[in-house]
Structures are given as structure tokens and as C-alpha cells.
Amino acid sequence: MLGLSIKEVSAALREGKLSATELCRKCLQRIRKTRHLNAYITVTEELAMKQAQEADNRLLRGEALGPLDGIPFSMKDNFCTERVETTCASRMLRGYFPPFNATVVQKLLDQGAVLMGKTNMDEFAMGSGSTDGAFGPVRNPWSYSSPYRTLSPGTDLDFDWSITGGSSGGSAAAVASLSSFLALGSDTGGSTRNPGSLCGVVALKPSYGLLSRHGLIPLVNSMDVPGIMSRSVYDTAIALDVLQGRDVNDSTTVHVPDSPAPLPQEFDIRDLCVGVPKEYHAPGLSADTLAQWTRVASLFERAGARVHEVSLPHTQYSIVCYHVLCCCEVASNMARFDGLQYGHRSAVESSTEAMYATTRHEGFNDVVRRRVLSGNYFLLKQNYERYFVKAQQIRRLITEDFRRVFSSGVDVLLTPTTLSDAATYSDFIEEDNRTRSAQDDVFTQPANLAGLPAITVPTSLSARGLPIGLQLIGQHLQDRKLLAAAHWMEQQLDFPRIRLDEEDDPQETKSGWNRERERTSVA
Amino acid sequence: MAASCSGHSAMLHKCVRFKSLCNVHLCSGVFIRRIWTSRSKCQLQPKLQSKSSPQMVGVVALEIHAQIQATSKLFSSSRVGFSAPPNSHVSFFDASLPGTLPVLNRRCVEAAVMTGLALNCKINTKSLFDRKHYFYSDLPAGYQITQQRLPIAVSGSLSYSYLGGKKRSEVMMKSVRVRQIQLEQDSGKSLHDDQRSRTLIDLNRAGVGLMEVVMEPDMCCGEEAAAAVRELQLILQTLGTCQGNMAEGQLRVDANVSVHHPGEPLGIRTEVKNINSARFVARAIDYEIQRQFEVLESGGTVLNETRSFDSKTGTTVPMRDKEGLQDYRFMPEPNLPPLFVYEGVASVPDGIDPAQAVVIDRLKAQLPELPGVKRTRLMEEYGILPEHSFTLVNENGLMEFFERVVQKTKTEPRKLIGWVIKELIGNLNLQNLKVTQSPVSPEALAQLLNLLESGFISSSAAKVVFQEMWKAPEKGVEQLVKELDLELISDREELVKICQRVLEAHPDLVQVIRGGNKKVLNKLMGSVQKESKGRADPVQLRKILEEMTS
Known part of the structure; x- marks a missing residue:
């Protein structure tokens, strides 16, 4: 039951084959059984059961609110949830209960979706491993699945599990471990796609401005977007349909016309032009990932799509550009955390300044403090031109690279999502957060600079038995076209379903393995 | 150079105050004379002269x-x-x-x-x-x-x-x-x-x-x-x-x-x-x-x-x-897109509701008459003095008050302005009231001025009536004039009687007038007005006095 897609489970709910409370209870059980993954910071059990009951009442009356009515979902812990603790995985916000819901949370609740909990992350979304949060690292569900155990023998799972990627690792783990059908992450430099890829789930970073950021505690306002994680492209499209659109509370959102269906009805792979950027052959790209990239490119080609090599010459500058802009906005956005009105407040009261200093020292981890410090340095009057202004110029060049490629007729770009499959925790922490972020965001981050939609689709398992994903990048506000291409790609790949040791329903899992992947009528 | 030296006294006064405040003797080093500053001349420009350098501004x-x-x-x-x-x-x-x-x-x-x-x-x-x-x-x-x-x-x-x-x-x-x-x-x-x-x-x-x-x-x-x-x-x-x-x-x-x-x-x-x-x-x-x-x-x-x-x-x-x-x-600020305003409705792009857009032309059309324009208009239209135009414009609601009075009387605006500036403002200031709180309405003042204009009361009587109107705005102007017995005396016999009494009391002045100094007649006029509580019609009175002293 838990392995079904939203489309399937939604139909089952409407047909009365399944009740929302039953589904909710199953998910809560799954959460308890996978507690070692540390995917959730808060589990909203009571609230979830209450919402599920309400969904059942509607379903019984045949008055379902939409395709998400009764569907369990979870939110990254940097989205404000009314009267539900929202911590950003930081001591700073421990015990903070926002008085309002983020717009995306409200939209899901308005559709009858059932909130299971708030998911773990890197502190204030700064990281690419979900290893740097105040509540400990998140563990990749695939490191407990049979392929990994078979293919990577000798790993001691109490010590050497693999990471989820980050910063939305909790959301990815929740969807991958089947405790939520849908989870929202946030994506600033790849924070949704990176863990999506490493945990083998579909993860979409929509176009900037398509989804409201109101209630998303910001990392970099000019790049942040709520990201959607689910187990299929179709499910992602359903969620996007619900979530997108202009929000009066977020002046950067854009209006989109209503669409008749989650995915475009008319899609012919032979009309598609796929660009393969040569600069994405980056150092450190694993052989496994490269092989998958090549394989999928030829899949497109064989099906009749035009596949071209393209050039995005400024790609190499994107990480350093991102680093500067990110630190600047972080320094600014974190300024409000002074202990006066909410969140952590230090016991030091000798002066207001001393209280600020100790509050911030105690409340933020090293990663946050380091970025705040760098950002304030870059923004100093004497440095502003040399760093911030330069970075903005680079950003425009990178955006221009994409614009040029797309205006030459390319519809989507096919790239790797990450350099390789998930690292083990012990390997990952050998490098510091900044180095890791720089390495791991290399393929995902340019789309954020340019505000483009991008999606990672699970492609295959690596030699170690861990997921590998590939990324498609689309034109600004052409999210539906991107989803259509991703959907086609997903159909061609036989990515295996996860098989955890502690399956609560072996019978179902078995049938799930053999279940033919959902195919819709696409050419 | 048009700048005058009128600021001297004020400046010197200031110097004294500075001195007392700062306990520093420096007035000796300060003197005032007309100067040009880099951009403008200022009358009250404090400046300093020392031997080594020319004056600073x-x-x-x-x-x-x-x-x-x-x-x-x-x-x-x-x-x-x-x-x-x-x-x-x-x-x-x-x-x-x-x-x-x-x-x-x-x-x-x-x-x-x-x-x-x-x-x-x-x-x-x-x-x-x-x-x-x-x-x-x-x-x-x-x-x-x-x-x-x-x-x-x-x-x-x-x-x-x-x-x-x-x-x-x-x-x-x-x-x-x-x-x-x-x-x-x-x-x-x-x-x-x-x-x-x-x-x-x-x-x-x-x-x-x-x-x-x-x-x-x-x-x-x-x-x-x-x-x-x-x-x-x-x-x-x-x-x-x-x-x-x-x-x-x-x-x-x-x-x-x-x-x-x-x-x-x-x-x-x-x-x-x-x-x-x-x-x-x-x-x-x-x-x-x-x-x-x-x-x-x-x-x-x-x-x-x-x-x-x-x-x-x-x-x-x-x-x-x-x-x-x-x-x-x-x-x-990354959370706010650039702020666009538009020259005219025509320049509002598609997709933006013109009613929701900020359109410069539309706002231009809504601009009220600005103070500078108001002052010029007042001076030109009513022939009043610049300083009066200032008072009218600077005091909230005063210009409107003034213009309403102008509309309702035949009195020349130039004469009327004194009433507004002296009597009205004077009384308002005494009680710390705003123009809108004035107990005397523009209409009532206009009525009073009309009585004055038509010779029904004298101007000194009108001032007395104004004070009474202030105290008892509910009473009509004419009622007050009657109650106070301030109607102008135009009965010739009554006036002659009063003049008689005054002339008898001042034989010396009569002598002087008869000696050729006609100016002294004004003194007698004053005495008569005092006697009649300002009610004597000045035109008739002068005639009578001239006859009686010739």
C-alpha cells in the first residue's frame, strides 16, 4: 500500500478500497520503524490522524477536495507550519511555533493532504549532506536495502551508512522510505534535487516565481524555491498543479494559466530537442553516472529526439558566484535572529550587544556562522564591487548562457544530478561543509542562478547498489514541458523500487516488485 | 547686492545667547555684514572673521x-x-x-x-x-x-x-x-x-x-x-x-x-x-x-x-x-521586484490592470493647488501684500476662510485681510484654536463687514461687535449691534449736540483751528468719537465740526 503512487492511492481512497486513517496509520508505523533514518524532526501524529479522519469524512460523502485528499505528506522543517514546531534544524529556532502556515503548506492542507511531520535537514538548509543539522544526520534508506547490502558487503550499518544528500535529506528519506507519498524540500543550489537523486526519488525544482516562498524560511531569497519530491513524475505534476501560482504574499510569484491536466496531453518525443552540455563533464564524475548519462542520451536519440552537444561556457564560475551571493543573502537573512522576539536567547544579559553576540554564537552552527561572516565581509563597502557586483555579473552571464542555448531550439538539457552515488557518512565528513557543497552542487546550482526549472529522475542503481539520478533542465516557466520530457524518460528506465529489510507487508512488497510501472498514453 | 543688514540685531542677540550658553567669549570675533554664500545670500548667516582667513560661511x-x-x-x-x-x-x-x-x-x-x-x-x-x-x-x-x-x-x-x-x-x-x-x-x-x-x-x-x-x-x-x-x-x-x-x-x-x-x-x-x-x-x-x-x-x-x-x-x-x-x-532587496510606475495609462503593459498600476499622469491630474501657486494667486487676485499671502496659506484653512468672506461681502479684499489676520488670528491664537474651530463663521464676519461697509456701524464699533460675536456666536450680528447700542448716529441734531459739548470743553483747540491749523480738527473728531462711543458717522461729523469751527 505504501509503495503506491499518489495517483493509485488517491483512486483507492475514492473507491473506498482504503481509508485515509488506515493509510495514515500505516505511514505513522513506517515512520516509527524507520526512526533510525532520522528523517523527521517532528512527527505530527495527532494532527495527522485528525486530518485523516476529516479526509475520510469527505471521502465517504464523495466530496474529495482533489487528488491529494487524504494523502500523507511531509514538509522540510524550514517551512512554517502553524502551531507546529519549525526549527530549520537549528538551536536558534528550537521551540519556535510559527503562528501561520507557509502558502505551500496551506495549499496542501486546503486540498486535504495529511501532514505527517517536519523533516530533517542541514541547519538553515546550508549543506549538501543533511549531516549538519542540530538534530543529527539523516541516513539514506537505500543503505538499508538489499541491493546495497548485497553489493557493498562488509559495511557496518551502525557506522557506515550512506548519506541522503542535502539539504532536504529528511524529505528525500521520507519519500524513499515510503513514510510519505509527497514531501516538500527547498532548493537553493540543488537542495531538493541532490538528495532526490541520492535517495532515488523524483525531485523537481520549479521555475523561480512559480511557487510561493511565503513561509519558507529563506536561505537565498533570489534562488530559493520550494521543491517537490515524490515517487513518480506524474505525482510530481499533480503536486505542482496544486502548488503553483501567484501569491499576494510573495511579490516574486507569477501568474500561470490553469492547466486541464497535470501533464500535457500532446507530447511527441520526436519533437523534443535535448541539449547535452559539454561543460558538465566535470572532474570527479563517476563512471557509473557517466555511463547512465550516455545511456539515457542515446535512449532519447533512438526514440527520435534530436540530441545535441551544447556549450554553457560560464558553468565553471557558477559555484564561486553562488558562494558569494549565498553568503551575502545569508548574512542579511540571518540578521533577524537576535534572540529578542523569537527563538533562542542567550542567558548573557550584560548588554544588548553581548546578548546578540552570545545568542547568535550559541544558536548557529559553524557553517551558518562562517557564511554570515563571509557574507558580511563581501558586503562591506570596500568589497561590494569586487565580490557582490562581480558575482551578479557572472550570474547574468550564466543566465545568458542558458538563454542562448534555449533560443537555439533546445527544449531541455540532460545532465547528471550529482557526481556520483551517495557517499558513506564517514567519507563525506572528511571534507568540510563548504568543500562538499561546492563539489556536490556543481550540476544543480546553475539552474538556481538562472531561475530555471530542473528535475532529477531516478535512473538506475550504481555498482554499490545506490541510486543514480539524471537531471533535466528546462526553460523558464516551461515546467510542464520539462515534466513531459521527464515523464517520458521515467517510462524508459526501469528503476527498481526500494526494498527495506523491515517491510511491514512482505506480500505487498513482493507484488510491488513485479508491478508493472505505470504507463500513461504517451507517444 | 540686495541682501540687507537687517539680520544684525537678531544675530548679535544670538551671539549673546551663544556666549552665555557656551561660556566662551567670542562675540568680539563675530560681526555681520552682507555676504554671498556659495549658493545664496543669507541675512542671518553667522560668520567668523579671523586675521588669518577670510570669513567662513x-x-x-x-x-x-x-x-x-x-x-x-x-x-x-x-x-x-x-x-x-x-x-x-x-x-x-x-x-x-x-x-x-x-x-x-x-x-x-x-x-x-x-x-x-x-x-x-x-x-x-x-x-x-x-x-x-x-x-x-x-x-x-x-x-x-x-x-x-x-x-x-x-x-x-x-x-x-x-x-x-x-x-x-x-x-x-x-x-x-x-x-x-x-x-x-x-x-x-x-x-x-x-x-x-x-x-x-x-x-x-x-x-x-x-x-x-x-x-x-x-x-x-x-x-x-x-x-x-x-x-x-x-x-x-x-x-x-x-x-x-x-x-x-x-x-x-x-x-x-x-x-x-x-x-x-x-x-x-x-x-x-x-x-x-x-x-x-x-x-x-x-x-x-x-x-x-x-x-x-x-x-x-x-x-x-x-x-x-x-x-x-x-x-x-x-x-x-x-x-x-x-x-x-x-x-x-531580493524579495521585491523592481518597482514600475507608468507615464500614462497607455504605457501600462498587457497583463497589468491599469486600475492597479501607479500612473504618473493620473496623479498629476490630482495634484491640488500648491502653496507657492496659491500665494501668487492671492496676491494677484485680491491685491493683498506678500506677507499676508503667507499667513493665509501657512495657516491651515485660513485661505478658505478668507475667500469665503470675500465672496459674501462688498468689502475690498485688501481691507478685509486686516480683519482676518488681526482679529481672527489674534483671537484664535489667544485661545489656541485652529481656524476650523473659530466661533465666528466666514458668513458672520461677512455680515459684520457689510454693516460696516454700508455705514451702519463705525469700524471701531465693528471691532467691539466682533469680540461679542466671538463670545456669543449664537447671537446674530444685527442683534448684537442693537443690544450693544452701537448703530451709527447719523441724526444731525444729536451730533451737533455732542459736538457742542466737545467744543465747549476745548476752546483752545478751536482757537488753533480758527488760526489756520486745520489738522487739529482730527483731535476734535477723536474726542467726539470718544464721547459717542465711536458711533458718530465720521463723514457727517467732519462736516459739522468744520462748520462749527469756521
Whole structure:
């Protein structure tokens, strides 16, 4: 039951084959059984059961609110949830209960979706491993699945599990471990796609401005977007349909016309032009990932799509550009955390300044403090031109690279999502957060600079038995076209379903393995 | 050079005060004579002469924060209200709860555009918002959203004038360049309780829309600056874009003051803050100019610092904060797209509802008659004196009062103005009332003036009636005239009787008149009016007296 897609489970709910409370209870059980993954910071059990009951009442009356009515979902812990603790995985916000819901949370609740909990992350979304949060690292569900155990023998799972990627690792783990059908992450430099890829789930970073950021505690306002994680492209499209659109509370959102269906009805792979950027052959790209990239490119080609090599010459500058802009906005956005009105407040009261200093020292981890410090340095009057202004110029060049490629007729770009499959925790922490972020965001981050939609689709398992994903990048506000291409790609790949040791329903899992992947009528 | 020396006495007076305040003997070093400053002549320009250098002059620029008159704040829907209970008008955004975003209030943009138009500014059809960072307890986000790089209005000017000249009745016309008008957020208020070493914070004001009007250093003394502030205040009030009450902080003035030798680069400036009345603007600036003269004369240097004006002592003192050293780490505000306003409805792009857009032409058409235009019109239309045009325009509602009286009487506006300025304002000021609170309506005053005009009462009687009208507005003018027995005596016999009595009492004066000095007749006229309580018809009276003394 838990392995079904939203489309399937939604139909089952409407047909009365399944009740929302039953589904909710199953998910809560799954959460308890996978507690070692540390995917959730808060589990909203009571609230979830209450919402599920309400969904059942509607379903019984045949008055379902939409395709998400009764569907369990979870939110990254940097989205404000009314009267539900929202911590950003930081001591700073421990015990903070926002008085309002983020717009995306409200939209899901308005559709009858059932909130299971708030998911773990890197502190204030700064990281690419979900290893740097105040509540400990998140563990990749695939490191407990049979392929990994078979293919990577000798790993001691109490010590050497693999990471989820980050910063939305909790959301990815929740969807991958089947405790939520849908989870929202946030994506600033790849924070949704990176863990999506490493945990083998579909993860979409929509176009900037398509989804409201109101209630998303910001990392970099000019790049942040709520990201959607689910187990299929179709499910992602359903969620996007619900979530997108202009929000009066977020002046950067854009209006989109209503669409008749989650995915475009008319899609012919032979009309598609796929660009393969040569600069994405980056150092450190694993052989496994490269092989998958090549394989999928030829899949497109064989099906009749035009596949071209393209050039995005400024790609190499994107990480350093991102680093500067990110630190600047972080320094600014974190300024409000002074202990006066909410969140952590230090016991030091000798002066207001001393209280600020100790509050911030105690409340933020090293990663946050380091970025705040760098950002304030870059923004100093004497440095502003040399760093911030330069970075903005680079950003425009990178955006221009994409614009040029797309205006030459390319519809989507096919790239790797990450350099390789998930690292083990012990390997990952050998490098510091900044180095890791720089390495791991290399393929995902340019789309954020340019505000483009991008999606990672699970492609295959690596030699170690861990997921590998590939990324498609689309034109600004052409999210539906991107989803259509991703959907086609997903159909061609036989990515295996996860098989955890502690399956609560072996019978179902078995049938799930053999279940033919959902195919819709696409050419 | 037209500048007169009328400021001497005032300046010398000021010097004496400075001296007593500062306990420094410097009046000997100060003298006044006509000078040109770098931009304008100022009568009250304090200046310093020392043997080594020619005279120095003051240079003044202003930064004026005007709270936008709007029902809600600049970026949130919280209400704006002075003296509301603390923290009762605070939205999640105002309190900077994480995840909240700014949503621009169109009314505030329109107010800034109107103000820009009234100040002859170029309106930027695209402007940008920036963050200005500093830690302060009443700035909850740790930054203020302002318009540092590309403000909504630039390159304007403010024409202002004040009364100068020997009798302070000469209109001195001046102009100051307006560098820019920027939209920004107000901060909250901190209340420091030193005894219990704690600070109370009220965020009601946090996020209220401000227009910061930045004026170039084109003024040279306190009087000019104060006049510019008053004129701006009047313009804002006329536009309805700011209520302009300085005591309530709706209009706040920071003055940048420096001194230099004309023709040389500007000196190091200080910023004087906390000036909460136009009168204090003049005092604070003149004090600061004088202080800088003294510092330089004694061989010191002026420090680039923020000073606070203490209205009790009339001095400026350094503020303890580190404003001067602060690096605000400006950064573009990423949550607000560029602000677009449009020249005309035609230039509003598709996809934007023209009714929701800020359209310059539309606002231009709504501009009311501005004070400068009003004054010129009043002088031309009614032939009144410039100083009277000032009073009429500067006093809220007075011009309307005056014009209503004009409409209802045959009395010449030039005669009528005295009644409005002397009697009406005099009485209002005595009781500290506004024009709108006047017990005597324009209609009642017009009635009174008509009685005077038609010769029914004398002008001295009319003044008595006016006072009675003030006390008992419910009684009609004619009723009061009757009750007070103030109708003009035009009965010849009665007048002759009174004249007889007066002439008998002053045989000496009669002699003088008969001796050829006809001017003395006026004295007799006065005596008769005294006797008749001002009720004698002056035309008849003169005739009778002339006959009787011939």
C-alpha cells in the first residue's frame, strides 16, 4: 500500500478500497520503524490522524477536495507550519511555533493532504549532506536495502551508512522510505534535487516565481524555491498543479494559466530537442553516472529526439558566484535572529550587544556562522564591487548562457544530478561543509542562478547498489514541458523500487516488485 | 547686492545667547555684514572673521523623513496609528517572523510620486529597493528596506521663501535642490529603562512608510533651513501625503551642517538629529554653525559625527552611537521586484490592470493647488501684500476662510485681510484654536463687514461687535449691534449736540483751528468719537465740526 503512487492511492481512497486513517496509520508505523533514518524532526501524529479522519469524512460523502485528499505528506522543517514546531534544524529556532502556515503548506492542507511531520535537514538548509543539522544526520534508506547490502558487503550499518544528500535529506528519506507519498524540500543550489537523486526519488525544482516562498524560511531569497519530491513524475505534476501560482504574499510569484491536466496531453518525443552540455563533464564524475548519462542520451536519440552537444561556457564560475551571493543573502537573512522576539536567547544579559553576540554564537552552527561572516565581509563597502557586483555579473552571464542555448531550439538539457552515488557518512565528513557543497552542487546550482526549472529522475542503481539520478533542465516557466520530457524518460528506465529489510507487508512488497510501472498514453 | 543688514540685531542677540550658553567669549570675533554664500545670500548667516582667513560661511543640507499618510504600512497590512497601545499594530512581517515577505503598499508609492511631482522631481519609472543593515533592537529584521541605488524620484527642487528685509516684510525667494525622494521603512521605538537596565520595544511604528527627502547643501543658515522645512511641510499637508506633525514625529529633520570658506571645498560635516520643530531646526543649525566656527577658530577640527539637539539647552551634543563608523552593507532587496510606475495609462503593459498600476499622469491630474501657486494667486487676485499671502496659506484653512468672506461681502479684499489676520488670528491664537474651530463663521464676519461697509456701524464699533460675536456666536450680528447700542448716529441734531459739548470743553483747540491749523480738527473728531462711543458717522461729523469751527 505504501509503495503506491499518489495517483493509485488517491483512486483507492475514492473507491473506498482504503481509508485515509488506515493509510495514515500505516505511514505513522513506517515512520516509527524507520526512526533510525532520522528523517523527521517532528512527527505530527495527532494532527495527522485528525486530518485523516476529516479526509475520510469527505471521502465517504464523495466530496474529495482533489487528488491529494487524504494523502500523507511531509514538509522540510524550514517551512512554517502553524502551531507546529519549525526549527530549520537549528538551536536558534528550537521551540519556535510559527503562528501561520507557509502558502505551500496551506495549499496542501486546503486540498486535504495529511501532514505527517517536519523533516530533517542541514541547519538553515546550508549543506549538501543533511549531516549538519542540530538534530543529527539523516541516513539514506537505500543503505538499508538489499541491493546495497548485497553489493557493498562488509559495511557496518551502525557506522557506515550512506548519506541522503542535502539539504532536504529528511524529505528525500521520507519519500524513499515510503513514510510519505509527497514531501516538500527547498532548493537553493540543488537542495531538493541532490538528495532526490541520492535517495532515488523524483525531485523537481520549479521555475523561480512559480511557487510561493511565503513561509519558507529563506536561505537565498533570489534562488530559493520550494521543491517537490515524490515517487513518480506524474505525482510530481499533480503536486505542482496544486502548488503553483501567484501569491499576494510573495511579490516574486507569477501568474500561470490553469492547466486541464497535470501533464500535457500532446507530447511527441520526436519533437523534443535535448541539449547535452559539454561543460558538465566535470572532474570527479563517476563512471557509473557517466555511463547512465550516455545511456539515457542515446535512449532519447533512438526514440527520435534530436540530441545535441551544447556549450554553457560560464558553468565553471557558477559555484564561486553562488558562494558569494549565498553568503551575502545569508548574512542579511540571518540578521533577524537576535534572540529578542523569537527563538533562542542567550542567558548573557550584560548588554544588548553581548546578548546578540552570545545568542547568535550559541544558536548557529559553524557553517551558518562562517557564511554570515563571509557574507558580511563581501558586503562591506570596500568589497561590494569586487565580490557582490562581480558575482551578479557572472550570474547574468550564466543566465545568458542558458538563454542562448534555449533560443537555439533546445527544449531541455540532460545532465547528471550529482557526481556520483551517495557517499558513506564517514567519507563525506572528511571534507568540510563548504568543500562538499561546492563539489556536490556543481550540476544543480546553475539552474538556481538562472531561475530555471530542473528535475532529477531516478535512473538506475550504481555498482554499490545506490541510486543514480539524471537531471533535466528546462526553460523558464516551461515546467510542464520539462515534466513531459521527464515523464517520458521515467517510462524508459526501469528503476527498481526500494526494498527495506523491515517491510511491514512482505506480500505487498513482493507484488510491488513485479508491478508493472505505470504507463500513461504517451507517444 | 540686495541682501540687507537687517539680520544684525537678531544675530548679535544670538551671539549673546551663544556666549552665555557656551561660556566662551567670542562675540568680539563675530560681526555681520552682507555676504554671498556659495549658493545664496543669507541675512542671518553667522560668520567668523579671523586675521588669518577670510570669513567662513555655513552650509546646510537636510534629510527629512516624512511619514506617509496611509492607512497601512509600507510592506504590510498593519494599521498606522499614533498613540495606539504598544505593539497593537504589528503584523508577522513587521515583527520580522522568519518566512514573511514584504508586499508593497500602492498608496505609499502614489504618495511618493505625488510628492515627487510637487517637488519638480524626475519620477523614475523603474526604481529599486535595498537592504540597509544594522543591529538595533527596534529594527527587528536587522535591516531596513530603503531605496539606496535607484530611488523613486530624483533631481527636483523646492522653492521656499521667508520674510526678511528691514521690517521682516520683504519676501526672500530661495530654492533648494532635492537630490532624491526614497521610500523606506520606519523603525520601531525603544524605551530605555536605565534604572532596571532594560529596554522596552514598541513595534507599532516599525514598517510605517517613510519618504526620505534628501536636499542638497544649498542652504546657509537655520532660518533658510527652517523656511524650507516649513514649506515642505505645507506642501505635504496640501498633498495629503504626510500629516507633517513634527511633534508626533511625522516629519523628522536631520541637518548636515558644515562650514567653509566660500569657493573652497565643503568642510567636514556633522549630522544633527532629533530636531522636532521648525523653530528648533533654525536654532540647532545656527548653534551648530557657530560651534564649528569656534572649533576651527581655536585651531581644532570638526569631527564627522552625529549630534543630537537638546531643545532645553539649545545646544547640540555628540550622540553615543557609532553611526559615523557604521558600514551598512547595502544589498539589493531580493524579495521585491523592481518597482514600475507608468507615464500614462497607455504605457501600462498587457497583463497589468491599469486600475492597479501607479500612473504618473493620473496623479498629476490630482495634484491640488500648491502653496507657492496659491500665494501668487492671492496676491494677484485680491491685491493683498506678500506677507499676508503667507499667513493665509501657512495657516491651515485660513485661505478658505478668507475667500469665503470675500465672496459674501462688498468689502475690498485688501481691507478685509486686516480683519482676518488681526482679529481672527489674534483671537484664535489667544485661545489656541485652529481656524476650523473659530466661533465666528466666514458668513458672520461677512455680515459684520457689510454693516460696516454700508455705514451702519463705525469700524471701531465693528471691532467691539466682533469680540461679542466671538463670545456669543449664537447671537446674530444685527442683534448684537442693537443690544450693544452701537448703530451709527447719523441724526444731525444729536451730533451737533455732542459736538457742542466737545467744543465747549476745548476752546483752545478751536482757537488753533480758527488760526489756520486745520489738522487739529482730527483731535476734535477723536474726542467726539470718544464721547459717542465711536458711533458718530465720521463723514457727517467732519462736516459739522468744520462748520462749527469756521
